[in-house]
Amino acid sequence: MNPMMTTLLDRRSVRAYQERPIPAAVREEILRAVLRAPTAGNMMLYSVIEIAAQPLKERLAETCDHQPFIAAAPWVLLFLADYQRWFDYFEHCGVPEYCAAKGQAMRRPAEGDLFLACCDALIAAQTAVVAAESHGLGSCYIGDIMENYEIHRELLQLPQYVFPITMVCFGYPTEQQRARRQPPRFPMEAVVYRDGYRRLNGDDFAAMFRETAEREFHNQPFIGDTANIGQHMYVRKFNAGFMLEMNRSVRAILRAWREEE
Amino acid sequence: MNPMMTTLLDRRSVRAYQERPIPAAVREEILRAVLRAPTAGNMMLYSVIEIAAQPLKERLAETCDHQPFIAAAPWVLLFLADYQRWFDYFEHCGVPEYCAAKGQAMRRPAEGDLFLACCDALIAAQTAVVAAESHGLGSCYIGDIMENYEIHRELLQLPQYVFPITMVCFGYPTEQQRARRQPPRFPMEAVVYRDGYRRLNGDDFAAMFRETAEREFHNQPFIGDTANIGQHMYVRKFNAGFMLEMNRSVRAILRAWREEE
Numbered sequence: 001m002n003p004m005m006t007t008l009l010d011r012r013s014v015r016a017y018q019e020r021p022i023p024a025a026v027r028e029e030i031l032r033a034v035l036r037a038p039t040a041g042n043m044m045l046y047s048v049i050e051i052a053a054q055p056l057k058e059r060l061a062e063t064c065d066h067q068p069f070i071a072a073a074p075w076v077l078l079f080l081a082d083y084q085r086w087f088d089y090f091e092h093c094g095v096p097e098y099c100a101a102k103g104q105a106m107r108r109p110a111e112g113d114l115f116l117a118c119c120d121a122l123i124a125a126q127t128a129v130v131a132a133e134s135h136g137l138g139s140c141y142i143g144d145i146m147e148n149y150e151i152h153r154e155l156l157q158l159p160q161y162v163f164p165i166t167m168v169c170f171g172y173p174t175e176q177q178r179a180r181r182q183p184p185r186f187p188m189e190a191v192v193y194r195d196g197y198r199r200l201n202g203d204d205f206a207a208m209f210r211e212t213a214e215r216e217f218h219n220q221p222f223i224g225d226t227a228n229i230g231q232h233m234y235v236r237k238f239n240a241g242f243m244l245e246m247n248r249s250v251r252a253i254l255r256a257w258r259e260e261e
Numbered sequence: 262m263n264p265m266m267t268t269l270l271d272r273r274s275v276r277a278y279q280e281r282p283i284p285a286a287v288r289e290e291i292l293r294a295v296l297r298a299p300t301a302g303n304m305m306l307y308s309v310i311e312i313a314a315q316p317l318k319e320r321l322a323e324t325c326d327h328q329p330f331i332a333a334a335p336w337v338l339l340f341l342a343d344y345q346r347w348f349d350y351f352e353h354c355g356v357p358e359y360c361a362a363k364g365q366a367m368r369r370p371a372e373g374d375l376f377l378a379c380c381d382a383l384i385a386a387q388t389a390v391v392a393a394e395s396h397g398l399g400s401c402y403i404g405d406i407m408e409n410y411e412i413h414r415e416l417l418q419l420p421q422y423v424f425p426i427t428m429v430c431f432g433y434p435t436e437q438q439r440a441r442r443q444p445p446r447f448p449m450e451a452v453v454y455r456d457g458y459r460r461l462n463g464d465d466f467a468a469m470f471r472e473t474a475e476r477e478f479h480n481q482p483f484i485g486d487t488a489n490i491g492q493h494m495y496v497r498k499f500n501a502g503f504m505l506e507m508n509r510s511v512r513a514i515l516r517a518w519r520e521e522e
Binding site: 001002003004005007008009010011013029031032033034035036037038039040041042043044046047048049050051052053056080084085086088089090092093094095098106107110111112113114115116118119122123125126127129130131133134135139140141143146155156157158159162165166182183184185186188190191192193194195196197198199200202205208226227228229230231233234237238239243246247248249250251254 | 262263264265266268269270271272274290292293294295296297298299300301302303304305307308309310311312313314317341345346347349350351353354355356359367368371372373374375376377379380383384386387388390391392394395396400401402404407416417418419420423426427443444445446447449451452453454455456457458459460461463466469487488489490491492494495498499500504507508509510511512515
């Protein structure tokens with residue numbers, strides 16, 4: 001197996017880091033790889049904010065579902081879906097006047113533009129994660145950056161056409177993290193289909209959760225008064241406070257994105 | 262520089278492939294790497310559809326903005342943001358009854374859940390792209406899969422809580438593609454910020470487009486009656502038919518996602 005495949009197959013999230021800082025040359029190399037990530041129409045519909053200031057890290061550790069390890073991460077990158085840069089450039093280039101001369105209004109970024117920009121931002125983020133792994137750096141995605149939009153908008157001076165889609169913490173893994181076993185994943189048949197979508201049935205679900213049931217729920221009761229993995233996950237994840245907040249916050253971002261200024 | 266970094270830095274999109282098929286063992290290895298991609302809460306909120314049937318490839322080559330090279334790609338993977346599998350599992354596990362006993366309605370996937378699932382799907386897609394590169398395979402993202410939702414929904418039997426967020430074509434690059442120069446990217450200062458967002462000004466834009474202007478617009482006139490790069494890109498990309506269709510289609514997906522069935 002080639003070394004890149006080994007790196008990808010051995011990957012696990014790392015939430016505890018050595019205090020050892022990441023050399024500037026390594027960070028620079030990772031960011032250069034990010035700039036080479038595939039991007040729709042070569043438009044680079046994303047931006048990256050390095051979270052360098054410690055007080056800012058500490059604030060984000062709170063606003064991103066109270067995860068103190070974020071404040072202890074040696075390097076934190078926020079990935080933004082970004083149409084603001086292009087929108088500002090269009091204005092700079094006189095596109096509003098060009099449109100007005102044709103009796104049209106300049107189109108503003110809408111939902112499709114946003115999702116395409118999210119693609120760019122996430123492809124860039126995973127490129128950073130893979131580049132970091134090649135340098136022995138562990139990482140952890142923070143989807144919770146989609147929560148508390150109003151706070152993050154002010155904290156990071158986010159303009160209208162910018163969507164904080166994900167954040168990633170990086171650092172050299174502690175010995176304990178390095179030794180941690182990979183969590184189980186669903187088997188391939190449950191995730192990879194052929195030529196069309198396939199709704200799963202009871203037998204499929206049994207196979208899908210076999211390893212999870214054995215490894216994660218063997219000696220551990222389900223949360224509260226739930227009776228099985230599905231009910232447990234509904235309460236613990238899908239209907240948990242952080243997901244309700246993420247849904248509220250994302251709706252607010254979508255509203256802001258669609259507002260005519 | 263380590264081989265992974267070299268691979269990431271040398272990467273370019275490949276749209277012309279040798280006829281040489283991709284060995285099953287290589288495809289399997291790439292898919293195993295996909296299953297190991299980071300995923301929110303280990304929930305695997307994505308699915309992959311292998312587009313194997315030739316007539317289906319040909320149809321998608323049409324519906325994804327008329328790009329014949331899609332039909333000629335030896336391997337095509339569609340990445341879905343997928344909450345349907347979990348929603349079906351919740352129902353299978355009696356979550357509706359569990360909620361009803363508490364006098365509550367079971368929550369349905371909303372916008373925040375969708376964006377989180379898009380993160381998973383795109384992280385998986387870029388993992389596949391990187392794994393493929395390690396095997397000498399070129400690839401090209403097809404964002405146009407977000408267009409023509411109604412057609413794709415029927416063609417691929419997509420249920421309500423599934424969003425076709427991206428598609429990727431894979432194949433061994435032709436000699437010509439291998440020799441192709443990498444397109445220019447914006448300089449790092451235009452994309453990577455520190456501790457907050459930075460709106461760019463005229464000087465920034467000049468620096469940002471210097472290489473593009475020299476390489477892409479040196480001998481080539483702007484499209485139609487446009488007068489500069491910004492106006493050209495507005496007409497050629499942002500306000501082009503395929504982007505208008507993508508915006509219409511994504512709005513339809515969002516409506517379907519929010520419909521109470």
